[in-house]
Amino acid sequence: MLLQLSVRNFAIVQSLDIDLQSGMTAITGETGAGKSIAIDALGLCLGERADAGMVRGGADKAEITACFTLANLPQAQRWLARQELADPDEDQDCIIRRVISAEGRSKAFINGVPVSLQQLKGLGQYLVNIHGQHAHHQLLKADNQRVILDEFADHESLQQEVVTQYQALQESRKHYQELQESREQREARRQLLEYQVQELNEFAIEEGEFEQLETEHKRLSHSQSLLEQSQLSFYQLYDSDEINALSIIQQSIDRLSELQEHDATLGPIVELLSEANIQVDEASQQLRDYMEGLEIDPLRMQQVEARFSRAMELARKHQVVPEGLYQYHQQLLGEFDQLQQDDDLLNELAGKLELQYQAYQHSALALSQSRQQAADRLAEAVQSQIRLMNMKQACFQVQVSYDEQAPASRHGLDQVHLLVATNPGQTPDLLEKVASGGELSRIGLAIQVISSASHQVPTLIFDEVDTGISGPTASVVGQLLRRLGETAQVLCVTHLPQVAASGHHQMLVTKFSDGKTTETHMMSLEQDQRVEELARLLAGDKLTESALANARELLGQH
Structure with missing residues (x-):
């Protein structure tokens, strides 16, 4: 208060x-x-x-x-x-x-x-609830007539359920429309991707394969040179009967070992040469193994050359670096799958939209039924009040028309109209067509009083x-x-x-x-002041005894 x-x-x-x-x-x-x-x-x-x-x-x-x-x-x-x-x-x-x-x-x-x-x-x-002096003119607007009924019915949970279903329906419709509008673009892109993906599928490069091909290609391209130089190195290090690095080192070790009896400072040098002898021997053995494993295979060379060249060709064609060809292939596969999913989703959404609209209709129908029940109570209450306000023969109705074919809206599928007949024998018609200014004021006031009484x-x-x-x-x-x-x-x-x-x-x-x-x-x-003010309202600024008497009588009635 x-x-x-x-x-x-x-x-x-x-x-x-x-x-x-x-x-x-x-x-x-x-x-x-x-x-x-x-x-x-x-x-x-x-x-x-x-x-x-x-x-x-x-x-x-x-x-x-x-x-x-x-x-x-x-x-x-x-x-x-x-x-x-x-x-x-x-x-x-x-x-x-x-x-x-x-x-x-x-x-x-x-x-x-x-x-x-x-x-x-x-x-x-x-x-606070404020009812302005022009509020009754708002009765002529269909949206306000619906609001009056909903406020009187006090069914906010049903209204909110319709709003929730409507918002979900609109969101799905928007998504469906976007997919539908971009369908031609997706189809053109899908056809292009289908060719590209098929081409890359056939090549089927694996992750890291290009780097391996590049390494093998270099090795096979220089296999003859690798073999010749390896053989020469092995000969000089180990295999030469006349002189080789291993025998030279061993001879130096033998000579210096005898001399270190005369000068101990040669000891560390002998140790270093002994370690070198071991390392040269080990390197020679590994070089022998390398030569035995090194084969000059013209057929393998052709295979590697062909795959390496194809990878380079595809990379140029798709404008990516050869090392990124595998990742690019996976990217196209993902995009192609997504386009396929979008088409499937379009069909799925069509079915979902139908179910969502049925759910919306169910909620809208429940709201409409509640409005129908409240409409009868509101009409009876308003009619009772306006008949007290010198509209003794008036007939007031609240019409709720449910149309399941109407476009979905956040307010449901109803059209709400206030109807009135002010004279006997008349068929109730739209309020804006029948009611005069004074009648509209009385109807509006009755609705305001009834609505106020029903809200806390x-x-x-x-x-x-x-x-x-x-x-x-x-x-x-x-x-x-x-x-x-x-x-x-x-x-x-x-x-x-x-x-x-x-x-x-x-x-x-x-x-x-x-x-x-x-x-x-x-x-x-105060009481006396009220009498004078009421008398002024009755008779104007000149207060007469009759006006004062009438004012006292008015106050006495309450």
Whole structure:
């Protein structure tokens, strides 16, 4: 419930502090006095957009502060807890503050913590519901008629299920469309890859094979030279009968070994030569093994030459380095397989889309059935109310048309229309075709009152929603709002004395001007003051005894 509203330098308000109570509070005042300014200011605390024009002339900023009690609002308490904007150990009041600079910059705070406009709106939905003076015109829009029914039905889980199914369906449709649109490109690419992959499959190079071919190709290309030079080296190192490196080293070892008896410093030299002797002998043996294994094989040479040349040719053709031919082959294989999978996926998606659309239709049908049930209850409730508001013969219906052939939407497959017949014997027709301005106002007000009663928002604001209503109908409207005030805090800006008299409390808005500046004030009225204000609404500025008597009578009825 809204406890207090403080407004500074907003529009024509210099300073305004309002303490509010439970029940119905009527707000009255002369035309142009600014009866809706406090509501406009409160709207800023609920996340409405601000601009520099809202700041009072000559002021550097406007500031609005609203204090709410959350004692019986668990949803609002949970929201604040999730946003870490409330201390569970402190009291259950919540303070919202909005500051607008003369340059148009805006800041918002909840319990002293800076927040975004989206956060203000998130909290505001649990605190206040504002019905504007032109709200009944929104009834003429088909989308709003559906929204009214859905809010009355209170079937958010069914709505969310339809939205979820719709989003999944749209995602699959988008994927299917993308694959379908690129199908020709994929087919052209697939045909090219099919030839390339087949060519590389036939060659079937293995990982690391080109490096091995290159090594073997070099060896086979120089096999004759390798054999001749190896034989010569083996002959000089080991096999020559006349002189070889091994025998020369051995002779040196023998001579120096005899001499080291005369000079011990020759010992290390003898050791080095002995090691050299062993290494030359071992190298000679390995060289013999190498020569025995080295064959001059013309056939193998041809095979290696052919495969090596083919690898070079394919690498040039596909514009890759020969060492990367294997990796390129694997890459083409992967792309070719993916294209094949995309074609398979296209067929799979077609089947999936059918199943998803069936699931969507199932959810949409369940939502439609819930709407049908709620439509009957809403129609009965609205018809009952408008008949009390001097539309005694009116017939009101809520038509829900389910069309399974209609394009899928996030709202289901229903068309929702409000129908009314205002005279006996008429067939109910679309609201926009039948209802006059006054009738539309009464129907709109009835829907607003019924919708407000079905939702647990603690503060309801009606801003001149009784426009176009007068006489006995105004008394009925006042009674409706007063009954609503028994379970919720109701603030009603009105120009009708019958409605104002129905309030548990009444506030008067006045405007003063000194020729240079203008100020708006708002004050709570005592009983005698209420009588005078109601008399003014009844008879104008000149208060007569009959007007005062009528005002007392109006107040006495409540």
